[in-house]
Amino acid sequence: MDIRMAGVTKIFHPDIVALEDVYLNVKRGEFVYFVGHTGSGKTTLLRMLNRELSPSSGQIIVGKYNLRKMRLGQLPFYRRQVGVVFQDFKLLPHLNAAENVAFVLEAIGMPGRQVAERVKAILTRLDLWKRRFLYPEQMSGGEQQRLAIARAVVNMPSLLIADEPTGNLDMETAESIMDILFSINASGTTVLMATHNQYVVDAFRARVIRLSGGRIVSDEPRGEVELYGDL
Numbered sequence: 001m002d003i004r005m006a007g008v009t010k011i012f013h014p015d016i017v018a019l020e021d022v023y024l025n026v027k028r029g030e031f032v033y034f035v036g037h038t039g040s041g042k043t044t045l046l047r048m049l050n051r052e053l054s055p056s057s058g059q060i061i062v063g064k065y066n067l068r069k070m071r072l073g074q075l076p077f078y079r080r081q082v083g084v085v086f087q088d089f090k091l092l093p094h095l096n097a098a099e100n101v102a103f104v105l106e107a108i109g110m111p112g113r114q115v116a117e118r119v120k121a122i123l124t125r126l127d128l129w130k131r132r133f134l135y136p137e138q139m140s141g142g143e144q145q146r147l148a149i150a151r152a153v154v155n156m157p158s159l160l161i162a163d164e165p166t167g168n169l170d171m172e173t174a175e176s177i178m179d180i181l182f183s184i185n186a187s188g189t190t191v192l193m194a195t196h197n198q199y200v201v202d203a204f205r206a207r208v209i210r211l212s213g214g215r216i217v218s219d220e221p222r223g224e225v226e227l228y229g230d231l
């Protein structure tokens, strides 16, 4: 989905300016990294696109949806097209790995056999099929992260929002996650990813937008960037 943000400001009570006058255009099918120090506004920007937060002022248009004017009844239809991977995973503790992924497809009324096929395909791809009966607490951090990604992409979303999906992972696992994100992107999904990982940004080239103090300070179309070298 195309994304357009115009003059977006987010102020947290009472006076924390998390984003300030952000203008951003992303075309359908782009892959965009958001970089910048902790507190620069990356997570706030991504959560606004998932409509978990609304802006204090400004416009956000995603595909045919105007997020500020969206009626409550439209939200489930919007959310169906958006996959999210946040740092806290938000896996359901009382469901095993396979059930955590199947849940997403069952919620949209997909027939059981198709659900089973899709779940098997994505868990196999993320090397989790043998772990499918485990509950999140029985899995390592890296496995939980891969499971969160499986869940976010199993529905082939139009937009994938990923906040530090390679955080705390070894290089090999991080690479396998990036391969998956790029292959999903190649099939048409717009991917927005916040990262602190210099290796990933170097090895998997894409547009890089840098935030600082809630503002966009640079936008490199095919980023060769030093994430922290300018400080």
Ligand code: ADP
Binding pocket: 012, 013, 016, 017, 018, 036, 037, 038, 039, 040, 041, 042, 043, 044, 045
């Ligand atoms: P980043 O993801 O780049 O680390 P964030 O978007 O998390 O940045 O944070 C931007 C700013 O907004 C920070 O100053 C942070 O403390 C503040 N902030 C984020 N979420 C909240 C919240 N729920 N309440 C108050 N302040 C917040």
